[in-house]
Amino acid sequence: MGALAGLAFALxxxxxxxxxxxNEQELxxxxxxxxxxxxxxxxxxxxxxxDRLVLLGHDTHELAREKSDVTRSNWLANCRNAAIPx
Numbered sequence: 001m002g003a004l005a006g007l008a009f010a011l012x013x014x015x016x017x018x019x020x021x022x023n024e025q026e027l028x029x030x031x032x033x034x035x036x037x038x039x040x041x042x043x044x045x046x047x048x049x050x051d052r053l054v055l056l057g058h059d060t061h062e063l064a065r066e067k068s069d070v071t072r073s074n075w076l077a078n079c080r081n082a083a084i085p086x
Contacts, residue, residue: 018068048072
């Protein structure tokens with residue numbers, strides 16, 4: 001019974017966790033079974049506000065605001081490597 005509860009918790013945690021995928025043209029955010037994809041041309045800035053990853057469009061509206069456990073240093077390094085404005 002304990003193993004089953006542990007497995008259920010692990011699956012829920014994976015479902016709840018934000019996954020960020022970046023390639024040459026776009027950035028995708030996946031959380032809670034939903035994926036949102038933005039082209040790099042759509043993103044004017046990407047930064048953290050407390051524990052939330054925020055993506056802003058060129059007219060300064062929020063494209064996304066998601067809770068994330070990614071460290072700021074890892075995020076900044078990945079932004080530089082992927083040419084995403086930080």
